[in-house]
Structures are given as C-alpha cells and as structure tokens.
Amino acid sequence: MKVQRGRSMLVAEKGDRMRLLRRVERGSGRLPDPSLMAFRAATVLGVVVPVYGLLRLLTGLFHWILPARMLSAVPELLSEVHNTHAIASGLFLFFLGLRLLRRQRFSYYASLMVLAASAVSGVIIGVTPWFWGSGFAVFCSLVPLRSAFTRRAKVAPTPGQVVGVVAVMLALGYGVVGAYLLRDQFTNLNTWGDALYFAITTLTTLGYGDIIPLTGSATAKFFAVSLVVVGISSFLTAMSLVVVPFLESQTKEVMQAMDRFRKRALRDHIIVCFYTQVGQSVAGQLVADRQEFLVVEPGEVIAETLQAEGIRVLQGDPTDEHTLLKASIGQARAVVACSDRDADNALIALIANDVKTSGLNPRLRIVARIEQEEGIRKLESAGADYVVSPSTLGGRMMGKYAAGESKEDVMRESSD
Structure with missing residues (x-):
C-alpha cells in the first residue's frame, strides 16, 4: 500500500544516512x-x-x-x-x-x-x-x-523590513558624513572614526559630551539636533518594520510547535479536508454536535484565520498522504473530503482507503463530496463509504418544495 511503501522508503533513507555516517x-x-x-x-x-x-x-x-x-x-x-x-x-x-x-x-x-x-x-x-x-x-x-x-x-525579508534596515543605514551615513564635513565646528572631532563615534552616540541618544558644537556655531547645533530627530525616526521605523515582525514570526513558530504537539495527542477525531463552503458547513455541524475534529487546509490565510478563531487546523495539502499522516489519520474516526474538485476528493478517498485496508486504521469512515453525479460509483470504488452530492440533493429538495411537498416530508425523504 502507498502508506506502507512511504514508511519503508523513509526507514530505508534513514538507514542509508546512518550507514554513511558510520x-x-x-x-x-x-x-x-x-x-x-x-x-x-x-x-x-x-x-x-x-x-x-x-x-x-x-x-x-x-x-x-x-x-x-x-x-x-x-x-x-x-x-x-x-x-x-x-x-x-x-x-x-x-x-x-x-x-x-x-x-x-x-x-x-x-x-x-x-x-x-x-x-x-x-x-x-x-x-x-x-x-x-x-x-x-x-x-x-x-x-x-x-x-x-x-x-x-x-520567509524572505519583506520590502518593509528592507526599508527599515536601509533607513537606519542612511541615518548612520548622514551622521558620519555630516559630522566629518563639519568637523571644524566641533570639539575633538578630527577623523572619520571620531565622526562615526559621534554619529553612534548621538543616534542612540547617549551623548557623552566629549564632542560638542563650538560656541556660536549655529550650523553644528542644527546638525546635531537634526541627527537626533533622524536617529529616533529611523529607529522607530526599524522597530516597526524589522524587529516587531521578526518577533512575531518567532512567536508564530512557537505557537505552531505547540499546535503540532496537540495534534499528536489527537485520537478518535474527524478530519475535514478543505475548508470550502461545504467544509465550513461540516465543521459547523461538528461544533454543534461537540465532536472533536481537525481541518486540513492548504491556504495559509484561511488556516491562520481558523487558528485565530480557536479551530484546530493543519496547513498542508490534503491530497498528500504525508499531510494526512501528520493529521493522525491512523487514529481518526472519519475523513471528510470537501474539495470543490472531484479529483481531489477521489485522491483523498484513495489515500484514506489505503490506510483503512492496510490495517493501520481499519475502522476509518470515509465520506466524500462529489459534484458530478455520474462519478458516485467511481468514488465508491475508490473506497468511499459515503458519497454525497450537495448540489444534487439541494436541487431535488428545491424541486420538491416547488411541487408543493411539506418541509417535514422533504426532510423525511432526504434522511431516508
């Protein structure tokens, strides 16, 4: 089976690395x-x-x-x-x-x-x-x-982060070049090293007082004040564009590590593949029934939104068996394929059926969505226990309502 072959390849690869190291x-x-x-x-x-x-x-x-x-x-x-x-x-x-x-x-x-x-x-x-x-x-x-x-x-550096670093470097360059050009109007400022020292101590608002403008030099005083303003502005820009996003990324990685730890403890849960409109309805019903479930969603923005809402989510491709193994499919109660594409749902059903027939999880229940009604038999042959066509069911219910059937009769027939 695919899952068994994948595991054997990983074991063989690990063995090759160990033999090479020996x-x-x-x-x-x-x-x-x-x-x-x-x-x-x-x-x-x-x-x-x-x-x-x-x-x-x-x-x-x-x-x-x-x-x-x-x-x-x-x-x-x-x-x-x-x-x-x-x-x-x-x-x-x-x-x-x-x-x-x-x-x-x-x-x-x-x-x-x-x-x-x-x-x-x-x-x-x-x-x-x-x-x-x-x-x-x-x-x-x-x-x-x-x-x-x-x-x-x-994550590559963003344009904002590059701008923050460039702002600090330009501020430092402004201080060094300006101080050196005005060295005759400062005390104890004679070399480029003195100019760098003065720029750093001024930009960091330390100012030891050993290099100061000469008495009566309005140009040097104006330059020193402007350097402080430029330094504070560039520092705040760098903090907002470079340091803060960097710390946020570190916090995000810690939260993801904690989330991975929680996923390892998942047992007897339901895996909802793709958070489409159908997937959203499935998740809403599971929440109402107080069922434990995990959403597997490839979209980063959607995954982050779900995580912020307190919904367990694993970002990854549900059609990849390694992703489903990370979702603890071996301990899951059911897999629900909710993609808008029938091909994705068929592939998920095949992977889940491999897990089921291989003995890794023989009690796994496979539920798949399909849009083309003629493909129901193909999905069932792929291993799906239940195949549902939301558009077909919805169309039939609408037709019955239009024909004058009562809501109770339509719901009874649908449940049958």
Whole structure:
C-alpha cells in the first residue's frame, strides 16, 4: 500500500544516512559537502552564538539592574562595557543564533554582519578588549563554515523590513558624513572614526559630551539636533518594520510547535479536508454536535484565520498522504473530503482507503463530496463509504418544495 511503501522508503533513507555516517566515522568514506567536521562545528556554533548573545544582553542589563555601589565593585569586564551596545548586539545575536541551528543561510550572513559591526564599533567606542575581541573570535569561527549553512529561510525579508534596515543605514551615513564635513565646528572631532563615534552616540541618544558644537556655531547645533530627530525616526521605523515582525514570526513558530504537539495527542477525531463552503458547513455541524475534529487546509490565510478563531487546523495539502499522516489519520474516526474538485476528493478517498485496508486504521469512515453525479460509483470504488452530492440533493429538495411537498416530508425523504 502507498502508506506502507512511504514508511519503508523513509526507514530505508534513514538507514542509508546512518550507514554513511558510520563509514565516515571509520574513515572508509566521506560525507558530501558540507563535511561531517563542518556539520558538527556548525552545530556547536549554532549553540554558542545564541548563548553568547544572551551573555552580552545580560551584561548590558547589569548597568540598569545593579545599584551604583555594586557596580563600583564589578570587575572591569562588566563595569566598562557599553551597555546599549551590548544589549542591541546581544539581542540580535540571540535570535539569529537560534536560526543558525536550522542551517539558514540568511541567519549565517546576518550573524557575520552583526558580529563584525559590534567588534568594529566596540573598538571605536572603547569597550573592553575582551568584549569586542570575543565577538571577533566568534566571527572568525563562523567564516570558514559557509558551506554548512545552505537552507533558505522560509520567509524572505519583506520590502518593509528592507526599508527599515536601509533607513537606519542612511541615518548612520548622514551622521558620519555630516559630522566629518563639519568637523571644524566641533570639539575633538578630527577623523572619520571620531565622526562615526559621534554619529553612534548621538543616534542612540547617549551623548557623552566629549564632542560638542563650538560656541556660536549655529550650523553644528542644527546638525546635531537634526541627527537626533533622524536617529529616533529611523529607529522607530526599524522597530516597526524589522524587529516587531521578526518577533512575531518567532512567536508564530512557537505557537505552531505547540499546535503540532496537540495534534499528536489527537485520537478518535474527524478530519475535514478543505475548508470550502461545504467544509465550513461540516465543521459547523461538528461544533454543534461537540465532536472533536481537525481541518486540513492548504491556504495559509484561511488556516491562520481558523487558528485565530480557536479551530484546530493543519496547513498542508490534503491530497498528500504525508499531510494526512501528520493529521493522525491512523487514529481518526472519519475523513471528510470537501474539495470543490472531484479529483481531489477521489485522491483523498484513495489515500484514506489505503490506510483503512492496510490495517493501520481499519475502522476509518470515509465520506466524500462529489459534484458530478455520474462519478458516485467511481468514488465508491475508490473506497468511499459515503458519497454525497450537495448540489444534487439541494436541487431535488428545491424541486420538491416547488411541487408543493411539506418541509417535514422533504426532510423525511432526504434522511431516508
């Protein structure tokens, strides 16, 4: 049967991978790109990067949590570190590191950029050598492992997120170039490094006061004020377009993981395939009868809407037997095929019949919808226990009403 063949192929594939790894361990073979050594190193760094980011975040928070008398006793490692610098870089590295465990290419390059930027800015700002040096060490460890990160992110950056990043970069560029061009009107501002330092401290609204406009320089004062306004605006834009959607996607993944866990516990439930108008009516009746059911729907928007309404839903193609196995068809009481296309319903009936006849779930009840009445026999031969044509039944009922039959007689005949 199809389900049994699918399981045997998965077992065989898993066995092949295990045998390949054993040959590599014995030195009698080589793992294709990425190599086993790079694969293991990438796994280790996938753990190291989020832990390192979390440590940076906590280090920066020490300055806000600990009282001043305790900070005076904290070692140089904590007391001299730039708290905002540590919090920002640590937060990004923590979330990017979680995705490194999934071998995502985008997270790999983004982590390199954050590590490089934090190391360079750390040198310019003047944080402790250990702090920027540790980031540089992690950066150097990641560089040779590019081949191990080959997976594409499920969700590509949106235009809004690109705009948010570009806004921050343009604001930083405006601050650096403007400060350097007006260096004669500022104290202690002579080089491009000084301009970068002034731009970062001003954009983050820190302002140590070591670089200030000269007395009587209206142009420098106006530039400093405009830089603060540009910095706050770009930061809020980046937060709304980049950080917030990123956190929402992380929350969504956690909710999906919890939902998958709940689906594993499903037993004696009814699987409703395709949330069409007929599927919606079936689900409404099951809710009224207080029956436990799961909707399998390929549309992402519809699936998210159902999930928001508290209806159990699995996003996936119901005509794929792997999707139905994820829906716990082996423990289901019934499968209801509600697609608008007869071909989809026939395929669902075939898959469900394979599950039923293979012994995986011999008591499974198969209910299928059909629009073309002449195809009822074909669906029954495909394994459907009950075949219903909503349009045919509806048309007959309307004809009987038009002929003058009472509602009670029509409902009685329909139930018969």
